[in-house]
Amino acid sequence: QSALTQPASVSGSPGQSITISCTGTSSDVGGYNYVSWYQQHPGKAPKLMIYDVSNRPSGVSNRFSGSKSGNTASLTISGLQAEDEADYYCISYTSSSTQVFGGGTKLTVL
Amino acid sequence: EVQLVQSGAEVKKPGESLKISCKGSGYSFTSYWIGWVRQMPGKGLEWMGIIYPGDSDTRYSPSFQGQVTISADKSISTAYLQWSSLKASDTAMYYCARYNWRPYYFDYWGQGTLVTVSS
Numbered sequence: 583q584s585a586l587t588q589p590a591s592v593s594g595s596p597g598q599s600i601t602i603s604c605t606g607t608s609s610d611v612g613g614y615n616y617v618s619w620y621q622q623h624p625g626k627a628p629k630l631m632i633y634d635v636s637n638r639p640s641g642v643s644n645r646f647s648g649s650k651s652g653n654t655a656s657l658t659i660s661g662l663q664a665e666d667e668a669d670y671y672c673i674s675y676t677s678s679s680t681q682v683f684g685g686g687t688k689l690t691v692l
Numbered sequence: 693e694v695q696l697v698q699s700g701a702e703v704k705k706p707g708e709s710l711k712i713s714c715k716g717s718g719y720s721f722t723s724y725w726i727g728w729v730r731q732m733p734g735k736g737l738e739w740m741g742i743i744y745p746g747d748s749d750t751r752y753s754p755s756f757q758g759q760v761t762i763s764a765d766k767s768i769s770t771a772y773l774q775w776s777s778l779k780a781s782d783t784a785m786y787y788c789a790r791y792n793w794r795p796y797y798f799d800y801w802g803q804g805t806l807v808t809v810s811s
Binding site for chain 2: 585627629630633637639669678680682685
């Protein structure tokens with residue numbers, strides 16, 4: 583199975599909104615509402631930000647939101663803050679009962 | 693408090709075997725899946741596989757099937773990731789994480805184990 587496709591990098595200024603896309607196929611993203619998003623700061627373990635396409639775990643800021651259309655899922659971060667600068671990964675359940683990550687997106691807050 | 697504590701960094705030679713561990717505490721170890729995620733230097737996350745310690749049911753990513761073995765000893769609340777013959781390309785950080793089944797996600801993560809394979 584191939585990794586999901588994410589842009590290598592995105593950037594935005596404090597206060598702005600950015601969106602990171604995650605494109606797969608009908609065998610993963612498009613076939614299930616089981617897309618999650620993780621944030622990873624350098625040298626740290628990943629942190630769950632969104633699950634089931636658009637649900638936020640307890641404690642995650644409501645500035646983070648998720649959506650999906652067809653084979654593409656998206657993570658939107660509104661009101662960008664310096665602390666949001668990190669790598670972001672999407673992951674989807676697949677038809678082989680496993681999961682596959684996206685290649686990751688580096689978010690730079692200008 | 694849920695905690696996953698992984699074994700320490702390893703330096704090995706190509707062809708050697710290795711088994712790293714992940715000890716869970718603060719929850720019912722046999723009631724949640726545990727998964728392993730690889731991160732090669734400067735690269736992204738890769739889903740390797742998961743195990744249900746309650747009955748040792750194991751699922752592997754096709755990319756890792758046959759390359760590694762995931763196991764668990766529920767008597768000591770510990771999951772393992774092992775290699776029979778390491779390659780330089782196995783050099784990476786390996787994370788274990790508690791895996792929630794349906795919805796599917798990793799909610800608690802270990803601190804990572806750095807494996808370096810070099811002659």
